[in-house]
Amino acid sequence: MANRTKGDKEKLSFGIEMEFFLAWRAESFTGTVPAPPGVQVNPGAPLVVRGRWENAGDRVGALALIIDEAFPSPEGAVAPLDKNAINYGDREWTHLQGYRRWSVVDDVSLRALPKELADRSDKDFGWIGAEIVSPALWATNEGFDEVRRMCDFLQRHFWIFNSHQAGLHVHVGNGNEWLPLNSLRQIAALLYAADPILAQSHPKHRYENAYCTSPRLYSNVSFGLVNPVREPVQPAPPTEVAQVERPSRYAQVITRVQNLFQHFKSHPEPSKDDKVTKKVRFPTRPATGAYNLDQDTVQGALWDLGGDYQGPHNAQSYEPVPLITAVGEILRSADRHSIARMMGIGLRRGAYSFAQLERETKRTIEFRQAASTVDPIEVVTHARIAVGLCRFAASASHNALMQVILDCEMAEGNPSWFDVYDFLSEVGLTPEAKIVQAVLSGTLTDDMRKEYWLSRNHVPRL
Template identity: 35%
Template sequence: MSPNTLQRNAENKAGPSSIGTELEFFVAVRRDDWSQPTVPKLFASSEGNPLVAPEAGSRGTALETYAIEHVRHTIALALEKKLRVKTRVIASPQDLDDREARHLGPYMSWTVEREGTASMPEDILGQPGVSDYMWVDLEVKSPALWATDDAFVEILDVVQALQQTYWICTPPSTALQFHYGWGKDYIPFRNLRRIAALLYAVDPLLAQLHPQHRRNNTYSLSNRLYSVLAHGSTEPDANRDPEAPETKLVSPDRRCEGGDSQQEAKVQGSTEFKTVFARGMLTGYDISAHTFYLTDPDTPLSLGPVRAPRGYGCKPLGILTAVREILHCTTAPGLSKRMETPGGRPAYDFGAYADSRYMRETPRQRQQPKRTIEFRQAAGTMDPDEVVAHAKIVVHLCEWASTADLAEFWKLILDCEAGESTPSWFDVFDLLDRLDLNAEARILQRSIAPRYGIEILDEDAGTATYPETLDPKAWNWDRRTIM
């Protein structure tokens, strides 16, 4: 076995995955003036309550400060009497003496601060009783946690405590974000490259998990549609890597054994979960190919309520070609550049590996550049199970990309490429099933179904009621095989 092969085998592991989360939400606050304001319908069945501040000195910023301190105290209570040191990447201040750990100084514990960019929409403020309260925008950040069961329990405990204590609102202006890393270390370049390639391919499928306002958003633009790579950036042939085959791969609709396009041996049914969605029901990026052909290259593209970066004069690079280009990439800064989205933030942000940050230090010893990949597209939610489900998906995607056999890796890439052009072939629930994430799929289906007017009747049986506009009889369920 050659030294290069030995090195690749040694690298073919997930490593010590770490995860961090950022929760954005509003809490209701009012002064204790002995009045009995109306309970908004939105919170009629809420487990929590509005935060009532003492009347003295409780105006403006004082209310905001009171809310921040109260939420900090609630988190501290949720975590007390539980040994959490083993979940922390930085377990004590002494750990920061390690030069490689200094960038994690701000991420030793849970923090609470003003979010600063989110706003409460008028349609919510206009509901009876809602405007009787001050709504304070908050951002809660977790410490850097080792991606273990104990860490996911910790995240669950914190979110659950907040949900049970306060009236919480997560309007469309809020988001749920995650940071995936390797503890204090940089993610090895081979793993980083594999993760980028997979995320580029699954981007259109993962978008099916998220509401429309997160798909077409300048804070979480599609890497698949709007990255530098999507519009033609490549590396010279001399830098090619053997992980990206030169041969033209057979498309999925022509590779079923026996030539039967209805056979689908690749997608095994789950014994635990039966989705209420037929393939093709879920929507993703609602942008047609002709959108990218511009008569005036300086004219911004319309993305619904927002405007996309300027200068896109052709449709984006195909998934297979782009994945090959990612696997050809030979430097972390080069990879970061290809995954960035000019004029906005990408859904999957590799900015920590940009040339201006990667392997560099700043004058302030305890404020060094991050070393994580940021997942930015999930909508704001304070449902504890949803938050943890998203966190587990993030970790598993990155670990699977890092460890998968190359043949299996390309097999999934091919199915993602086919799923983008033919949604009836492969969707996000097939993806989650392939990655053994059926428990997480079950949880997230609960939040997806209402967006389509679907009421789930029996999760185990996969039965539901559908709106007239989504008649299940009009869809082909034959290939959604459940064992």
């Protein structure tokens, strides 16, 4: 990929949030906790809760104590555990104070047990929803190995049920700093354009989920919101040295950007046989896209937009603006708040959430659409995809970024020409594409696991 990128690669960081249901029992309970079909009960066991167990906080707290003891010092962490090493009262570090080690939280969205577990729980045994949150980790083999180690631990010690209502979230950031503004623009533009294609890498219950809706269909920029155009203001002479965000290099060239797309579009379509590496045998490309426009979601977005939306308020008349128009608007955003506004979806969080750009509590982009899992290879694969997409977009040359976005635009009208496996391969994520395909088709083997770990310079272990 060296000829497709410019400058140095961003030094990225990441974090994960794994949601799932966990079997538990009170220490005094000596019976057997019923397990639903499909749950691997060996070599793990239900979580033993000592002392109080009456409420969800007690049970989740018991898991938190075990995790805290088993993972006292995370490998590859961005923020050190030693409070004396970093001033966490400083604005540049305070947002990472809660992300220095593994933690377990009681997720309110998992309070209601799914039907598979509802009749397998009682007052002193059963199943509990939990969310495990990683520290902020550098996007290195050391950081990814830390995630793999946690997943191995969970599989080895507990019974876990991955429900449709649970998910796997990946946050991507720039250590303790903000991602550069131009990197944010290019990442947002790529994720917006690729959203319908990336949805193909997830099961249907995730890409049709109200908690990770499509930015291509329902974000503010899809409804036609634009960045404000203001007359330039002459700045007053500076009284002190200040850091100024570099203005968008796309801000005055939207017409040229669109002309560039037309230039690429005039080229003949490449042969389908040449779109991916010959050694990789992916399934037949889809005949239709993954997403279908949901009228209720459209109506909800219209209510959230209120007076900011000037188009037809009849949900049945709504169509997202052309992809190239929206991409151009994202690329000319003047600051990170404008990017968050373009990518926002009312009160909802989309499949790729930029909401954290408007606040100091986190400085990350959140990937929300992956399904619940604690399988080490699946979790690491989704983490590497999130990091890899951000790294490619942040470091891609102007022409390279536009070519990939154009492929996504052409795929909207012709899904059989370019699919998620083509896309992942094009941005340097072929090993991850192979794992995604195997997971979706139920064909993941031990040999494929070994091949993947070796391809990413991890020690294979089974």
